[in-house]
Amino acid sequence: MVAFPVLVGDIGGTNARFALVEEKGAAPRLLSHEATVDHPDPSSAVRASLAKDTTGGRPPRSAILAVAARVDGPRVQLTNAHWVIEGERIGRDFGLESAVVVNDYVPVAAGAAGIAPDDLTPVGPCPKEQPGGARLVLGPGTGFGAAALVPYADRLAIVSTEAGHTDLGPSSEAEAAFWGAIERVEGRVTVETLLSGPGLARLHQAVASLRTGRPPEKLDPAAVTERGLSGEDPHASEALDHFATLLGRVCGDLALTFLATGGVYIGGGIAPRILPVLGKGGFRRAFEAKAPFAAMMEAVPTSVITVQDPAFNGLAALASESDRFVYHGQVWRAG
Incomplete structure (x- = not known):
């Protein structure tokens, strides 16, 4: 089970896009696009994106991040950028209950199920x-x-x-x-x-x-x-x-x-x-x-x-319909 709100991210070699899925079945709400070259690491980009949320909503309790790289260990090096993504670090940096990291085309595929x-x-x-x-x-x-x-x-x-x-x-x-x-x-x-x-x-x-x-x-x-x-x-x-x-x-x-x-x-x-x-x-x-x-x-x-940012609908589906999909990814849970 995924705890809501869920921070979802589509992290590519050039840009990282972040949104919030505030409850099960909700559409993702865009926070911001962050250029990877503008931040030393993904936590910096997440922090900047969350700071741009002026709605006063609840902070995220979990995260699902799609990255443009092969996810085959706890440390994922982006193929075309300098960032290293670690689910555990992001989870601890933002006090999350869980953090999932998947290849960037996993949510695009999930989104294709109901496009x-x-x-x-x-x-x-x-x-x-x-x-x-x-x-x-x-x-x-x-x-x-x-x-x-x-x-x-x-x-x-x-x-x-x-x-x-x-x-x-x-x-x-x-x-x-x-x-x-x-x-x-x-x-x-x-x-x-x-x-x-x-x-x-x-x-x-x-x-x-x-x-x-x-x-x-x-x-x-x-x-x-x-x-x-x-x-x-x-x-x-x-x-x-x-x-x-x-x-x-x-x-x-x-x-x-x-x-x-x-x-x-x-x-x-x-x-x-x-x-x-x-x-x-x-x-x-x-x-x-x-x-x-x-x-x-x-x-x-x-x-x-x-459609713009097609991965977001798929990330929302992974969050809200977790029992529907089988996929490979890195999973970190607090405790």
Whole structure:
């Protein structure tokens, strides 16, 4: 059982977002967004966020924190930031009864169990989700996260993954042409190397280098997106097209891995901004090109999660419906 109010947090490589779930079944109430670079540790960010709550409500009695890292011990190092998250330290710092730390895509998967149609934008055809099928959630942002929501008897098992750190290679002549110019990360080209904010910038550099024969101007991901969508920079537009195709391929691979006939839900900060590119067709063609299972893939719906802070609804579900979900995480309890 979780003691309310519950402090919930979605801690990524760039920002940490905090909210309060004040009672069982209540919607999360946003406290603040805190930049990770502005705080030496997560307790500092939590303290700053709670200080911004002017409602005079009760302080939290427990916490559920989702972090952009693998949760495999009492100390969790963020993959793309300097923070180390320890449930025990946060629990003791704020006098909590319990603190749970999970991978950041665990609550996104939990939220997919009851996500509203209004919070989704379909990409491609809209076949009906198959009842009882697994669902896949994933997202390119500062990094790349993915998890599956798998029915297990009368419960839902959440399987978090490190799919972003699997290898990725070219599968067409167009991709092979620029692949050699891609900036490697620790000698590798992984899913996250390209399907992330920094990955979009790497794609632009590789494409521009191929087309011009010289080192290109270095752009940040936001500039690549803006220039690509406007047509101002043809290399940025091409990079976005390749990004959409690669994302479709990886989504399809993971959908096959988990037999996600219940649907694929794309979160993260990038996909909602490039919906016109995802809708052009390259994403869905790559998603379905999975012979001999192309027919099965055609029947799997793909959607972008367009609600802001989608992890919060999932964190609230984990707090209020704890008996419904089975998942891995770090749990600390006082005493």
